[in-house]
Structure formats: C-alpha cells, structure tokens
Amino acid sequence: MAKFNLKVNGETRRVDVEDDTPVLWVLRDQLNMPGTKFGCGMAQCGACTIHLNGVAVRSCVLPVSSVGAQEITTIEGLSENGEHPVQKAWLEHDVAQCGYCQSGQIMSASSLLYTNPKPSDEEIEAHMSGNICRCGTYLRIKEAVKSASKSL
Amino acid sequence: MKTSVNRRSFLKATALAGGGVLFNISWLSATPVKNQSNGQQEFIEFNAFIKITPDNVIQIMSPNPEGGQGVKTSMPMIVADELDADWAQVLVKQADLDTEHFTRQFIGGSQAIRQGWKVLRTAGAVVREMLKTAAAKKWNVAVSELSTSKGVITHKKTGKTSTYGELAALAASIPVPENVSLKSVDEFTIIGTSVKNVEGKNIVTGKPLFGIDTYKEGMRIAMIIHPPAFGMKLKSFEGAAVKKMKGIIDVFKIKIFNDDYERTFFDTLTFNEVVAIVGENTWAVMKAKKAVKVEWEPFESYSFKRDAFGRKSVVTVPSGLESTKVSQEKMEKLASSPAEVKRKDGDIQAAFSTATKTVESSYFAPFLAHNCMEPMNFFAHVTDEKVEMVGPLQKPELTELALSARLGVPVEKIDFKMTRLGGGYGRRSYAHWAIEAALISQKVNAPVKLVYTREDDMTAGIYRSTYFTKYRAALDENNELTAFHLNTGGNPESPLYENRFPAGAIDNYLAEDWEIPSNITTGSFRAPRSNFHAAAEQAFLDEVAEAAGKDPIEFRLDLLKKAKEKPVGTNNDYEPERLAGVLKLVKEKSNWEELKKNGNPGVSAYFCHNTYAAIVIDTVLEKGELVIKNVVSAIDCGIVVNPDGAKNLAEGGIVDAIGNALFGELTFDKGIPQKSNFDKYRMIRMNEAPKNIEVHFVKNNIDPTGMGEPTFPPVFGALANSLYKTTGKRFYKQPFMDQIG
Structure with missing residues (x-):
C-alpha cells in the first residue's frame, strides 16, 4: 500500500491504495465517485474515460502511481450541475437511452472540443470511435458534439 | 371512453392477448404518508401511482424497471395526462418491486406501454375525478361545470380556481369513483408531445443511478470464477493462499440452485457451481481472482425440473464440448x-x-452476446431479519421467487429495489447473479456487491x-x-x-x-x-x-x-x-x-x-x-x-x-x-x-x-x-x- 495525493476535480484527495490500482477503482471504491464507469477493464470501450490535464484517458488501465501531480477531471467535476456546454448539448439532444456509457462519451467529447473546438464530422467520428454505446445513440452524440461546438 | 373501477382493486384480472397477464392494482386508502415529505410539505397519497403535496408537487411512480427504453418518462406521462397535471410540477420516482400494488414490473417483449396503457390512464383519471369532486363539494357546484388543466381546477361560471395541491387533502377523503371517463385522443396534452428523459441531468452529471454504483457502509466486493468452457463444471479449487492476499476476506464455492428446484422460464443459468472471492475493494478481488487455482472437469448429462409459465417439463442438458x-x-x-x-x-x-x-x-446467424455496457452485478445484504437486494434486473418478481426458494425465506422478508439498468436487451431477465450475490452475502455475513468482469459477463452464456x-x-x-x-x-x-x-x-x-x-x-x-x-x-x-x-x-x-x-x-x-x-x-x-x-x-x-x-x-x-x-x-x-x-x-x-x-x-x-x-x-x-x-x-x-x-x-x-x-x-x-x- 502507498499513499497518493491526487488532484481530483480541483481538490487534493489523499488515498492509500496499491501502486497498481487503476484510477477507475480509486475513484469508484475509495473516493465514492461512481460517475466514471467500468465497462471492459482493457481500454476498449471508453466507459471509464476521464481527463488527465484535460486530455481524455481510459482510467481502467491507468495505474494510480503514474498520475503524480496531473489534474484528474471526472464527469462529476466537469460540472456538478450539468452546466458544461457538452452536458447541456447532451440534454438538448436527449441523447441517453440506458445512459451507462454517456459519462465516458461526454468526457471524450469535451476533451476533443478543448483541443479542436470546431471538429468536422470525420474528426468527431474518429475521436469518438473509442467509446461504445450498445443502445446505439451515436447519431445523437454526434449532433450533440456539433451543438456544443457551436456554443463554445 | 368509460371505464369502470372496482373500489378495492380496479382492472382486476384483465386477460390480455399475447401474454395473458393480469392486472390487479389495489388501491391504498388515501391517507397522508408520514416521513415522505417534499421539503416542508407532506405528500398525500391517492393510489399506488400518485401522491400530491399541498403546494401542488405531483409525484408519479414509475412501476417498471428502466433500461434505456424510456418508460420512466413515458409511463408517468400517461398518468400525468389523464390527471391533467402540469408536467413541470411532476416528480417521477422509481417504484420498488411491489407485487401488492403493481403487476408486470417487467422489462420484456416491448409490452410496458401496451399493457400499462389502460392502468396508467385510469390511475390518473380516477384522481382527477376525485379532485374535481372535492372542488365541487368545496364550492358547492356541479362536477360537470368544472374543468381541469395543468394541475388547476376551474369553475368557469364563478371564476373560482384551485390547484390540485390545495384540494388534495379533501380529495383524498372522497371515495374512489366506480366509473371514470378517460380522455379522447384529441384531448391529450402530454401524450404525443416530446418529453425529455426524466433522468437526463442525472446521467450527464454522473449520478449513481446504476446497480453497479450501489454503495453501502461496510459493503464488500465479490467476484466469481466460472468454468472456462460450456460442458465443464467445477472440480476443485485452492483458495487458502489467496485468502491471505491483502484485502481478501474469503474464497469459497457457491451452488446457485438446489438440485430439486423447479426452475422457471427465466431461471436459466450456465454454471450452477462457481467460486466466489470476497474482498475489501474491487482491485484486490480482481487480482485475487487471477491467483485462485481452479480445476474443472467435463460434466455428465444432467436433468432439472422446469415450470415455464405452467408448462412443466424435465430439461436434459447434454454433456460435451461443442464447437461451432x-x-x-x-x-x-x-x-x-x-x-x-x-x-x-x-x-x-x-x-x-x-x-x-x-x-x-439458406441463411445462417451465429450466437450473439448481449454485451450490456454495465456488466452484470447486484447488491445483496442477507441477515436473519431480512434480505435486502438492490440492482438492475428485468424480471424482479421472478427473481424474488427464485431467491425465496433458494434461501428458504418468504418473499415478505425480501426487499428488491430496482436501479437503472445499464442495458438489458434480454440479458437481465436471467438474474442468477442476484442469487449469487445473496448467497455470497449470507456466507460472509455482510453487505456485498457482486460485480462480473467483462470477461465473466461475455463468457457466462445466455x-x-x-x-x-x-x-x-x-x-x-x-x-x-x-x-x-x-x-x-x-x-x-x-x-x-x-x-x-x-x-x-x-x-x-x-x-x-x-x-x-x-x-x-x-x-x-x-x-x-x-x-x-x-x-x-x-x-x-x-x-x-x-x-x-x-x-x-x-x-x-x-x-x-x-x-x-x-x-x-x-x-x-x-x-x-x-x-x-x-x-x-x-x-x-x-x-x-x-x-x-x-x-x-x-x-x-x-x-x-x-x-x-x-x-x-x-x-x-x-x-x-x-x-x-x-x-x-x-x-x-x-x-x-x-x-x-x-x-x-x-x-x-x-x-x-x-x-x-x-x-x-x-x-x-x-x-x-x-x-x-x-x-x-x-x-x-x-x-x-x-x-x-x-x-x-x-x-x-x-x-x-x-x-x-x-x-x-x-x-x-x-x-x-x-x-x-x-x-x-x-x-x-x-x-x-x-x-x-
């Protein structure tokens, strides 16, 4: 076990966990922040997407020991009240069906827009293709990303 | 459209084509419900679906599990329309499994709206009628002279108006009407309009809605190891070394159904004996799972009794290791x-x-895995006094019966809370994992959340x-x-x-x-x-x-x-x-x-x-x-x-x-x-x-x-x-x- 001071959503959180614990399980089990979802455990589905210094990463394969002083942002920290333009666009397009993958979709989409505020359809598709939605809400996700892009 | 209402239980025993499902909605007496206040004001309960506060907040229960099909929005819309509620003042709440007051709390067959249609409408219409009767009494006017819209009753001649909330206490004392009129299609104000997902904001802000998000004080995490091949069963396992691993509490075998249990249509499961690993956190359990030494062996053909909606049979499971x-x-x-x-x-x-x-x-199609994005999981806390179950499942009533049989505990002592499902598509009709969670909780005498890894989920069959x-x-x-x-x-x-x-x-x-x-x-x-x-x-x-x-x-x-x-x-x-x-x-x-x-x-x-x-x-x-x-x-x-x-x-x-x-x-x-x-x-x-x-x-x-x-x-x-x-x-x-x- 080792102690880590993690910067999560602007706050310093102290956790005592094994070095190799994926950030996903630190968030879910230690910090009681279940917004970040477990989907596959091998960075294939994107349900666990968080931001590390604003860049989308898969938290299920990110050992806590590798984070250091980098800023972690989770869905809970994007905006607690759903005020982030991407969250608002998701509500405008009523994207979700079961909703399980949407935290990860939103974190991927917001990361895209930080680096590329006006992505083309192809760029959206390429960036978002790491996130699986079995309900099949991809068209609404794409439209929501475009709406959010316009509002930025 | 006229529909008649039985005082105690309306729409009783309505046989429906295709499913033969019966409605039996018992009405609660209209009494204020204590300890269920919304802010300062208490809810007044009209029936299993509707509660109203004096300040006109209308709570509508959504009876069925929600797995992305949208029923948590659409079913209450139907109630609200016949009630003539203001949708902006409606609070939707997920009902627990409650076989006394609801029927068909299922996800399956695309039937929720079709089979709920008349029940939901009548539930709303009855309360609207009671509210109108209360207003007529209060203002000493004829019910027929009253109109309702957006949670307000109006008497046009005198210009009197009242919110539903203001009349709720009086209305709740009025006998449930024997007959109510349902709206004609052109009178709908909410049905047919696009209403946004009632959970939309909770989803986009990552609120704990799903079974896998369940957290309780003292909760343990459990996983299972099942045979790697269809046609194989557990032979033996060695858990002693793993038990000593950091964060691991216990490793043991569980048997899901008893041999003489007569399985229902939805009691399908692949592996009746699995190894359970219980620990303090998910990562410790995931690592321990890989360290358990397990031996498997091919099974001989076996049989079990089955009762599929009254069709009794003996099912024989063949032995062998099948190749596509x-x-x-x-x-x-x-x-x-x-x-x-x-x-x-x-x-x-x-x-x-x-x-x-x-x-x-000739046409061919292969086996398909459901691949719900939320892997199978369930929370269970089994004590001598009661069995507390929380999680995502499509057929809670049947799962409760199976669990009752397995634990030898009457259903009255089992409490099922339904969380949102991170996808169902049929897979969550077969809730062997809920029974596994209960057996594990019973063994370790603690609240337990069982979580399948993706690999467990994809290779467990069904x-x-x-x-x-x-x-x-x-x-x-x-x-x-x-x-x-x-x-x-x-x-x-x-x-x-x-x-x-x-x-x-x-x-x-x-x-x-x-x-x-x-x-x-x-x-x-x-x-x-x-x-x-x-x-x-x-x-x-x-x-x-x-x-x-x-x-x-x-x-x-x-x-x-x-x-x-x-x-x-x-x-x-x-x-x-x-x-x-x-x-x-x-x-x-x-x-x-x-x-x-x-x-x-x-x-x-x-x-x-x-x-x-x-x-x-x-x-x-x-x-x-x-x-x-x-x-x-x-x-x-x-x-x-x-x-x-x-x-x-x-x-x-x-x-x-x-x-x-x-x-x-x-x-x-x-x-x-x-x-x-x-x-x-x-x-x-x-x-x-x-x-x-x-x-x-x-x-x-x-x-x-x-x-x-x-x-x-x-x-x-x-x-x-x-x-x-x-x-x-x-x-x-x-x-x-x-x-x-």
Whole structure:
C-alpha cells in the first residue's frame, strides 16, 4: 500500500491504495465517485474515460502511481450541475437511452472540443470511435458534439 | 371512453392477448404518508401511482424497471395526462418491486406501454375525478361545470380556481369513483408531445443511478470464477493462499440452485457451481481472482425440473464440448431433412412440381452476446431479519421467487429495489447473479456487491441462439408466388414464427422446424427469434421478388393485398393493412423510385411485438469501405406517447441491428467462447454507424404498442438487400462484414 495525493476535480484527495490500482477503482471504491464507469477493464470501450490535464484517458488501465501531480477531471467535476456546454448539448439532444456509457462519451467529447473546438464530422467520428454505446445513440452524440461546438 | 373501477382493486384480472397477464392494482386508502415529505410539505397519497403535496408537487411512480427504453418518462406521462397535471410540477420516482400494488414490473417483449396503457390512464383519471369532486363539494357546484388543466381546477361560471395541491387533502377523503371517463385522443396534452428523459441531468452529471454504483457502509466486493468452457463444471479449487492476499476476506464455492428446484422460464443459468472471492475493494478481488487455482472437469448429462409459465417439463442438458463448426454442419443437415410441421397450407409439392421457376437459399446467424455496457452485478445484504437486494434486473418478481426458494425465506422478508439498468436487451431477465450475490452475502455475513468482469459477463452464456433456415419458393408462369417452404431451426432454439407474413398470402405454404439440444445456454435477445426470422425471410423475399421480376415493395404489397382480401388460413398473426401501411410510408419517405436509380436501396418490413416497422437502407462502397448513407424507417406503433423518445429508440434499434448484422458473432472451440472482451468482440462504433437515420410514424389513434424491439429485426434484411445492390453479392451468413469488398 502507498499513499497518493491526487488532484481530483480541483481538490487534493489523499488515498492509500496499491501502486497498481487503476484510477477507475480509486475513484469508484475509495473516493465514492461512481460517475466514471467500468465497462471492459482493457481500454476498449471508453466507459471509464476521464481527463488527465484535460486530455481524455481510459482510467481502467491507468495505474494510480503514474498520475503524480496531473489534474484528474471526472464527469462529476466537469460540472456538478450539468452546466458544461457538452452536458447541456447532451440534454438538448436527449441523447441517453440506458445512459451507462454517456459519462465516458461526454468526457471524450469535451476533451476533443478543448483541443479542436470546431471538429468536422470525420474528426468527431474518429475521436469518438473509442467509446461504445450498445443502445446505439451515436447519431445523437454526434449532433450533440456539433451543438456544443457551436456554443463554445 | 368509460371505464369502470372496482373500489378495492380496479382492472382486476384483465386477460390480455399475447401474454395473458393480469392486472390487479389495489388501491391504498388515501391517507397522508408520514416521513415522505417534499421539503416542508407532506405528500398525500391517492393510489399506488400518485401522491400530491399541498403546494401542488405531483409525484408519479414509475412501476417498471428502466433500461434505456424510456418508460420512466413515458409511463408517468400517461398518468400525468389523464390527471391533467402540469408536467413541470411532476416528480417521477422509481417504484420498488411491489407485487401488492403493481403487476408486470417487467422489462420484456416491448409490452410496458401496451399493457400499462389502460392502468396508467385510469390511475390518473380516477384522481382527477376525485379532485374535481372535492372542488365541487368545496364550492358547492356541479362536477360537470368544472374543468381541469395543468394541475388547476376551474369553475368557469364563478371564476373560482384551485390547484390540485390545495384540494388534495379533501380529495383524498372522497371515495374512489366506480366509473371514470378517460380522455379522447384529441384531448391529450402530454401524450404525443416530446418529453425529455426524466433522468437526463442525472446521467450527464454522473449520478449513481446504476446497480453497479450501489454503495453501502461496510459493503464488500465479490467476484466469481466460472468454468472456462460450456460442458465443464467445477472440480476443485485452492483458495487458502489467496485468502491471505491483502484485502481478501474469503474464497469459497457457491451452488446457485438446489438440485430439486423447479426452475422457471427465466431461471436459466450456465454454471450452477462457481467460486466466489470476497474482498475489501474491487482491485484486490480482481487480482485475487487471477491467483485462485481452479480445476474443472467435463460434466455428465444432467436433468432439472422446469415450470415455464405452467408448462412443466424435465430439461436434459447434454454433456460435451461443442464447437461451432460441428454445430453449423449439424444445422445444415437438419434443414435439408423433413422436420416437425408447424403450419401447412395447400400442397407445396404439387406447386413445386408445376413451378416455372424456383428459388432456394439458406441463411445462417451465429450466437450473439448481449454485451450490456454495465456488466452484470447486484447488491445483496442477507441477515436473519431480512434480505435486502438492490440492482438492475428485468424480471424482479421472478427473481424474488427464485431467491425465496433458494434461501428458504418468504418473499415478505425480501426487499428488491430496482436501479437503472445499464442495458438489458434480454440479458437481465436471467438474474442468477442476484442469487449469487445473496448467497455470497449470507456466507460472509455482510453487505456485498457482486460485480462480473467483462470477461465473466461475455463468457457466462445466455446468448442469442445460433440459427439456420432453408427457404424454397415456387413461381408460376405469371411470376406469381405459388409455394413457400421454410425448414428452420437453431442450436438450441428454433426461431420459427409460422403464422407471420408471408403465411396467409400464399396458397401452398409449409413451415417446419427442429432444435438441437446444447449445453450452450441461450435466452431472450432484443426481439427474440424475430431478430433472425425477419433477417432471413426479408432477405429471401428480396431474392424471390427479383426472380419474379418485381419491385420488392410492390411484390410485398401484392402479397399483402391477397392476405387481406383472400387470406389463406385463419391463424395469421398480423394485420395486412398495417404492414402494407408502413411499406407505403417508407416507399414515399425514402423516395424509393428515385433511390432505385441513384442509390443502392434495400427494403424490409416486419411485424413483431405488436408494432409494424419498414426499413429502407442505402449503402455505398467508398474506396472499398462500407458507408451506410441513409436509413429510412416507417413505424406503426399506434399512438406515439413520447415522439422524440420513440425516435431515439428506433434510431438505437437500427444502429444496434446494423452492428450485430455486420460484426456480431460468438464462436466456440471445444466449449470455449472464442471472444471474451471488446478487443475481439466487435461492436459497432460511431464511424461505422449510418450517416443519417429518418424515423417516420404512421399517424393513427390505435392504442400504443412498444418500441424497444420492433425496429431491430427488419434492419438485418434491409441491410443484406442493400449490400446486394452495392456489391452484387447476396448475404446469407451473419456477420456480413468479412464478406464485403
């Protein structure tokens, strides 16, 4: 076990966990922040997407020991009240069906827009293709990303 | 529309076509409910669905589990409309499993809206009537002079108004009326408008809505290890060393069903004995899971008792380690031999012997895994006093009965709370994992959350069956379809629906089927059986239309005309006019005639789960890559309760079906599933989804039917038919992707 001071959503959180614990399980089990979802455990589905210094990463394969002083942002920290333009666009397009993958979709989409505020359809598709939605809400996700892009 | 209400339990024992499900909604006496305040004010409870505060907040219970089909929004909309509530003041709450006050708290068969329609409307209408009666009493006026709108009652003559909240206490003391009037369709104010998902904000802000998000003080995390192959069982395990690992509490074996237990239809499970690992946190358990040494052995054939909705049988599970190649060969062979005749009209042999042309094709589909994005999980806390269960499941009532039998605890002591489901699609109808969670909690004497890894989830069975159908059609010298023969079956389940179109439209028709026993477990998968039956049949009809030199839409419409005017047989399970209706609508909306010249359209139409759907898909190859340019759908589900929600479901069903048609496949080698995670099991992704989807609804005033499943089955055929135009090849074998280009 080792102690880590993690910067999560602007706050310093102290956790005592094994070095190799994926950030996903630190968030879910230690910090009681279940917004970040477990989907596959091998960075294939994107349900666990968080931001590390604003860049989308898969938290299920990110050992806590590798984070250091980098800023972690989770869905809970994007905006607690759903005020982030991407969250608002998701509500405008009523994207979700079961909703399980949407935290990860939103974190991927917001990361895209930080680096590329006006992505083309192809760029959206390429960036978002790491996130699986079995309900099949991809068209609404794409439209929501475009709406959010316009509002930025 | 008048409906009569029994004082104590209304809509009791209404037998319904298709399911035979009974409604039995008992009414609670209208008393203020303590400790359930909304802010400062107490709720006054009218019935199992409706509570109102004096400041006019209206709480509506959503009875059924929510798995993305939108019922947590649409079912309360129906109640609110008949109540004439202001939707902005409605709070929706998920009901727990409560067999005393609700029935059919199920997800399955796209039936929630269809079977809930009358109950939900009456629940709202009764309370509106009670509120009006209270106002009439208070103001000393006639009930007939009162009107309601958006949670307010108005007496036009005197100009008096009152909110529902102000009248709630008085109204709650009024006897439940014996008869209430339900609105006519043109009086609806909420039904037919697009209402946003009531959980939308909670979803986009990552609130704990799902079973896997459950957290309780002192909670332990559990995982299971199940056999690596179908046909294998647990022989022994060595857990002592693992128990010493950091954060690990216990490692033990559990047996899910007792040997003499009579299993219900939804008690399917693959592995009755598994190893459980319990620890303090998920990561510790995940690591320990890999360290447990387990030995497996092939099992001998065994039997269990089964009661499938009253049909009692003894099910024998065969031994052996199945390989896909072998089972496919078996299926091909069976489809060429006479099988059990399920429907026979006329004389197909005579028609084939005089045919001018015959068409013969065979279709295949593999096993599919459900791959709900939320892996299977459940929370359980079993104590001597009670059993507390929290999690996502589709058939809570049946799971409760199974659990009661297993623990020897009466259902009264078991409490099921329903969380949102991170996808169901049939998989969460089979809740062996809930029983596993309870047994683990009982053993470690602590609250436990059982979580399956993705690998556990994908390799635990209960798949969509693998299917095979051989079709033959005969055409006469006028290119009229004179005979139609299908020989179909599956491993282990036959997909046949012998009374569906084109049965009833052809003089000489033969449907026969067979099943291959297997120890690979299967179960409901979005539009069970229909998903293959439609896929094969709609692709075959396209071939037959081509052989007849007819446009595939006109060919179907001609058959439907015959089915309407001169139906063959009496047991035809569709309304020809409504099926023709969606075909005509999709023809118009897709600009079919133009598209035939400029694009590569494939068409399909199907009726299942009480809803009619027609699909046109246009595909193209761009630099050798498949692009799905457009999908146009036309749907007849009667009244559309929540149009944008229904549109979302249709879009999702189409994307999901395209994904499964192109990529979905699970194969086996000596009983071992050949894929266990998304690195190998390919799911459709955004870049592969259609570029555009149009959803059009037939406008009518027919009572609404469901949307969760019906758009899914016809997509496979429409895609195959479009791919034929694009590539020049017919697509007989799912998944299609490897055969394109």
